[in-house]
Amino acid sequence: MFVPSFVEQQPDGGWTETAADTPGWLEAVYRNAPLTTDLAETATGGRVSVSSSTKPGLMVRMLDAMDVRDEHRVLEIGTGTGYNAALLCHRLGDDRVFSLDIGAELVDAARQRLSTLGYAPTLMASDGARGMPEHAPFDRIIATCSVPAIPGDWIHQVRDGGLILTDLKPTVHAGNLVLLQRTGDRLQGRFLAQWAGFMAMRTADTAPASDGLRYINDDDGARSTTQLEPFPWAMLIPWFLTQSHYREAVQFGLRDITDNGPEWTHIETESGSWAQVRVHADGDDREVVQGGPTRLWDALEDTHRRWIELGSPDWSRLGLTVTGNGDHVVWLDTPDSGTSWSLESHARV
Ligand SMILES: C[S@@+](CC[C@H](N)C(=O)[O-])C[C@H]1O[C@@H](n2cnc3c(N)ncnc32)[C@H](O)[C@@H]1O
Known part of the structure; x- marks a missing residue:
């Protein structure tokens, strides 16, 4: 439902697509591996991955670490395929799930897929660094893209005692998932024991600017x-x-x-x-x-x-x-x- 097709980079740098009618698609979709689901053109004419379906085992590990409870309202930064949003809807009910992505077409596709399953969470195409102030406060914020620092807007959109789970990678992409609890105007918490890496947050609905x-x-x-x-x-x-x-x-x-x-x-x-x-x-x-x-x-x-x-x-x-x-x-x-x-x-x- 959430990965009707994916692409893989070949040794020559080109990309090949595997769609639902291609042999091997179903096995690939159910493997415990990330799958690239969207590409964007770079300034130099190349194509780079800008969205992917997260490795399922990592999604579960993050949902587990977040300690989601029945009454919680959750904001997800990075809707992507809508897969993780669907898991949250299943657990909490779609009226408690809020998700945004900077990719407008990604959000449209996720909305349609979720609706086919009977879910209508609040979805938005916008920059996740700003959060979703119109629906705050949230009990949990989960980001499925990495940030160079915790955006100031998130701190005020999670309720006191609530948790933020994100991949912190200040520069050179060396960093890890960190689970932070808000107390007053400060956040504090620990890095998760097992390393994981997400794609970096973009500033526009395009390929990221070159390095x-x-x-x-x-x-x-x-x-x-x-x-x-x-x-x-x-x-x-x-x-x-x-x-x-x-x-x-x-x-x-x-x-x-x-x-x-x-x-x-x-x-x-x-x-x-x-x-x-x-x-x-x-x-x-x-x-x-x-x-x-x-x-x-x-x-x-x-x-x-x-x-x-x-x-x-x-x-x-x-x-x-x-x-x-x-x-x-x-x-x-x-x-x-x-x-x-x-x-x-x-x-x-
Ligand atoms: C690993 S994918 C998300 C996977 C998704 N949660 C799923 O279940 O398929 C990362 C997503 O973060 C999004 N993203 C990147 N920069 C963003 C930003 N500034 N605001 C919101 N989303 C952003 C990308 O467009 C991409 O879809």
């Missing part, structure tokens, strides 16, 4: 070596915590792509800090070159060292407080343990 990387390299950067793997996904928690050292967003990319893959990973900031690390190690060591006002790679090495000293804590030992003025503080074990990382001012929506 804008300029691949700065002024050729006289400082040279050193590292024994760390240079990818965010190789050590998500240190990359996540390092964002407390940066005063602006850090972008990640790959450069000098050859038949053997990329030669370098690259990170840079708007104000001109940059670092490059060789993908292939020479023995245990990889070459590092960095320049600009902030030594981006050194900050990562420092944070990684500190994380090892703390016993390599996993997500279940990390929590987050969002204060009334929007500061995001990540803490180890308890809010007053004395070990914390303050996400810098770029973490605002």
